[in-house]
Amino acid sequence: MSVPCRSRPRPWCAPRTRSRRSAGSGGFRRRRDGVASGRAARPLIRRTVVIQRKEKIQYIDMRRRIAVIGGGPAGLTCARVLHRHGHPVTVLERDPAPDARPQGGTLDLHESLGQRALGKAGLLAEFQTLSRPEGQAMRILDTDGAVLRDWRPRPDDRANPEIDRGQLRDLLLGPLDVQWGRGVTEVVPGTQDGALVRFADGRQEAFDLVVGADGAWSRVRPAVSPVTPHYTGVTSVETSLDDVDTRHPDLARLIGDGSMAVYGVNRSLVAQRNSGGHVKVHAQFRAPLDWHTNLEANTGTGTDAGLDLADAEAVRSSLLTLFDGWAAPVLDLLRHGTAFVHRPLHVLPVSHTWAHVPGVTLLGDAAHLMPPLGVGANLAMLEGAELAESIVAASGPDDLDEAVRAFEEQMWVRAGRWAEITTAGLERLVSSDPAEAIALFDEVQPS
């Protein structure tokens, strides 16, 4: 498998490839029926502002109402680049507050994808300060605990440094004024007022362009495509360890500075270091989606009784049975894990496209959910940045629609390529022949 652009699929699921202040609906007047008013009722905004950057003069139509649904990597990058260009944008996020839930593990941002997007947002220098180049290190063990591969980056290697998701989100949020607690239920394109966004609280608001950056289970997607994600056949159960260097020094040494992966028959265990001594562990295995309802039938372990996924001790015990026979230090990752999160891996079809719908588009996982092999957030961010630049460059309403159409075509080609790579990668990483995973690592990892 060739992997372009010095990106490497991550071996934990991976081919890792090597190679607050938005304008909000600012100035828009709300009608009594809850629908934000149309063009005529937006006199508070000058029609056009002229921004001079270096030799380039940009005319920005301030009347264009752009809504970004979702404050993940895709949505925030899009909003941040629009903001950088002085273009108003409304970011609508379902989470009630920025700290409403933990943001999850660590992301490696590739030079040619995520880092490029951060460059477009003017955030590359800050990223370089926050990120962990040493986190690119990767170690592969066999199920007896013998080290098979131990790759470490050069000190100046900035190809795929790691950053915690929470840090990345704070970096992107910066001056953006996200509207929290605004869960979208539906988008209706083509109304007289534009694309209508309906919210869980019963309100609705119209925009000239709605950008669906609301992830795997997008509520915007049905406005352009009837397709929904399907199960890959691989489930991941995630756990974590805190303060690993002090509390579990042996495990800290085993994991190293970056990631450590062990591949067995149809299962794998991957541990990834985050900042501050936090480690995320992913136990992955092939099983039916309802594996936990009958362990004996579905995994060949345990009994035919159902497993309560909310019972951490029961899940731990079930995983220890599933990975029985693996080296004790490797299983300690499960023994010391604090809580267990069930994540069946779903994807959209490899070449998911749709007939262009004026006024609505999709980005990131909403457009092309793929196996989590270290590229989804990277693509999401680059798409967010590119769409924002296309919006800024388009001057009239027809230009805006053409710009979005052209953006979609470009996104589909690149995302389709990566969806193929990551789908093939998942097949090899969680397979009946663990040697496939090592072979994949050797193909994508520089020696």
Ligand SMILES: Cc1cc2nc3c(=O)[nH]c(=O)nc-3n(C[C@H](O)[C@H](O)[C@H](O)COP(=O)(O)OP(=O)(O)OC[C@H]3O[C@@H](n4cnc5c(N)ncnc54)[C@H](O)[C@@H]3O)c2cc1C
């Ligand atoms: C375990 C794991 C590890 C991964 N590691 C990597 C990695 O190292 N590198 C990498 O590039 N990718 C990685 N990925 C993939 C990456 O997480 C996703 O591709 C990426 O988060 C997609 O970004 P997004 O902004 O499109 O969607 P999301 O990150 O899902 O963000 C969507 C946002 O929309 C909000 N939202 C959802 N529904 C609504 C609604 N109805 N109304 C309003 N808001 C809504 C959500 O609250 C969320 O804030 C990993 C994935 C997993 C599961």
